[in-house]
Structures are given as C-alpha cells and as structure tokens.
Amino acid sequence: MATILREWSYRYPWFYNAISWLAALSVGGEQRFRQLALTDIEMTSDMEVLDLCCGNGQATRYLVQHSSKVTGLDASPLAISRAQQVAPDAKYIEGWAESMPFPEQRFDVVHASVALHELQPVQLWRTLQEVHRVLKPGGVFTFVDFHPPFHPLFNVSLGLFILLFETETARQFLKTDVADLLVRVGFRQTRRLLYAGGSLQVIQTYKVEP
Ligand SMILES: C[S@@+](CC[C@H](N)C(=O)[O-])C[C@H]1O[C@@H](n2cnc3c(N)ncnc32)[C@H](O)[C@@H]1O
Structure with a gap:
C-alpha cells in the first residue's frame, strides 16, 4: 500500500526534498545523509563514478564535488531533467538499473542512495x-538504504x-x-555500517581483482 504522499513526493520535488531533509535529521542532517555512503571511500577527481537511480540528483550534487566524471542513471526522464538542474556537472543517462547501457568494467565507484528498496x-x-x-x-559498490532497526x-x-x-x-x-x-x-x-537506530544501513563491497 502506498498513500497519496508517495505520489506527491514524486510529483513535487520540494515535497520530496522536505521529507528527505526531515528524515536526514536522524543522522545529523541532509549533508551528512547524502554523503553517508561515501564514508571512508577515497575518491579522486578522475574516478568514474555512477550514481545509480540518481533521481532528482540530491546525492549526485555531492558526488560531483569528489569527481569530475560522475554519471547519473535513472529510469525516469523527469527525474533526469530535474537532476540536470540540481547537479549540472554530471552526465545523465536514462536507463534501467537491471540492464545498464554501459560496457563492462566502466566504473571505479557505483553509488546508490535510498534506491535499491524500490526494486x-x-x-x-x-x-x-x-x-x-x-x-x-x-572497484567499490556503496549504497545507503533501509535496514530493520x-x-x-x-x-x-x-x-x-x-x-x-x-x-x-x-x-x-x-x-x-x-x-x-x-x-x-x-x-x-x-562491510555494513548502521545509523539511526539501525534503520539505515550503508553497505560497501568490492569487486575483487582477478
Ligand atoms: C527514492 S528515489 C531515490 C533517488 C535518489 N537516489 C535520492 O537519493 O534522492 C528512487 C529513484 O530510482 C528510480 N528507479 C526506480 N526503479 C528503477 C530502475 N529499475 N532502474 C532505474 N531507475 C529506477 C526512480 O525513477 C527514482 O528516481
């Protein structure tokens, strides 16, 4: 079951942002929340970074501060057009997470912010x-998402x-x-890091060298 509030959160970016701002208080605020998955990840400006299911670019705008090679992928053209306004320094591609339009071994970092639970x-x-x-x-896959508290x-x-x-x-x-x-x-x-009474998890995991 989803309520009308879910529809509003997708329709009105200000509403989505207000809700995530409120939720982010549980980890010390929006800025921290949006960079939680980057904890201890060493990024250099030439690293290829994918923001998977980037949505309106609320996390992408922090990723571009670490790398000049950030790509945002999302299935929604509307989300992508909003992300282009929020984080114009990234490149964007419309596509499905489960069949990505990228060659093998393209990225150093794949990042996903509160998105995997949508799948x-x-x-x-x-x-x-x-x-x-x-x-x-x-390369590293790092994401933040819900976890049983x-x-x-x-x-x-x-x-x-x-x-x-x-x-x-x-x-x-x-x-x-x-x-x-x-x-x-x-x-x-x-490795798994837990926040907000265990209600949020960050998982960081590596693709091993052959
Ligand atoms: C809850 S939003 C999170 C957006 C953003 N990462 C953030 O932190 O605000 C989930 C996003 O995932 C996208 N999405 C859902 N299923 C997808 C799929 N199978 N492939 C690509 N994008 C998907 C939606 O369009 C939406 O923009």
Whole structure:
C-alpha cells in the first residue's frame, strides 16, 4: 500500500526534498545523509563514478564535488531533467538499473542512495549482477538504504515512513539479506555500517581483482 504522499513526493520535488531533509535529521542532517555512503571511500577527481537511480540528483550534487566524471542513471526522464538542474556537472543517462547501457568494467565507484528498496526482488538481483559487471576490478559498490532497526523508536518511525511513502518492495527489501546476495554475485570484503537506530544501513563491497 502506498498513500497519496508517495505520489506527491514524486510529483513535487520540494515535497520530496522536505521529507528527505526531515528524515536526514536522524543522522545529523541532509549533508551528512547524502554523503553517508561515501564514508571512508577515497575518491579522486578522475574516478568514474555512477550514481545509480540518481533521481532528482540530491546525492549526485555531492558526488560531483569528489569527481569530475560522475554519471547519473535513472529510469525516469523527469527525474533526469530535474537532476540536470540540481547537479549540472554530471552526465545523465536514462536507463534501467537491471540492464545498464554501459560496457563492462566502466566504473571505479557505483553509488546508490535510498534506491535499491524500490526494486522488485528479481530486479534487485539483476541490478546487483549489473553493478558487478560495470565495476572495474578493485572497484567499490556503496549504497545507503533501509535496514530493520534495532531501536524501538526507529522501528516505529521507519514503520510509519514505509506506510506513508513506500510500497511492498521496501518491506521485501527489509527482509532481504543483501550482504548474502552480494557474495553470491561475486562481491567480497563487504562491510555494513548502521545509523539511526539501525534503520539505515550503508553497505560497501568490492569487486575483487582477478
Ligand atoms: C527514492 S528515489 C531515490 C533517488 C535518489 N537516489 C535520492 O537519493 O534522492 C528512487 C529513484 O530510482 C528510480 N528507479 C526506480 N526503479 C528503477 C530502475 N529499475 N532502474 C532505474 N531507475 C529506477 C526512480 O525513477 C527514482 O528516481
């Protein structure tokens, strides 16, 4: 079930931004939230970076501060046109995460911000395979997304958030052991960082050198 609020959040960028600003307070604010997945990732300006499911570019605008070679990919042309305004220094491509229009070993970093929970289980599996394919050996996949909270207060707030803004895919995602999927796809050296009473996770994982 999703409410009218979800539709509004996609229709009105100011509404989406206000909701994410509010949610970001749980980790110390928007700026920190948008760069959470970059924790301990060493990026240089010549690194090829993919912002997977970039949406309106709210995380892309921070990625372009680290690299001059950022590409945003999203299935929605409307989201891409908004991202072009928000983070004009990135390149954008319309496409599906589960069948990306990129050659093998194109990127040093693949980043995804609160996006994987939007995917159906089969799409998620294919997307992880695609991320592995487009990463260079030694490259890192880093993402931030929901996680089942360990703190009762965050259990309530995440439950409410999902009820108001999300669909069944988010509930499925919370039951999914993504770290296990990543190992099955071929990723190694996976680490998980938890924030906001466990309601947010950052996973960072590497494509190993052959
Ligand atoms: C919740 S928004 C997150 C956007 C952005 N990463 C952020 O942090 O604000 C999810 C985005 O994923 C995109 N999306 C959903 N399924 C997709 C798919 N299968 N392939 C590509 N993009 C997809 C949607 O169009 C939407 O822009």
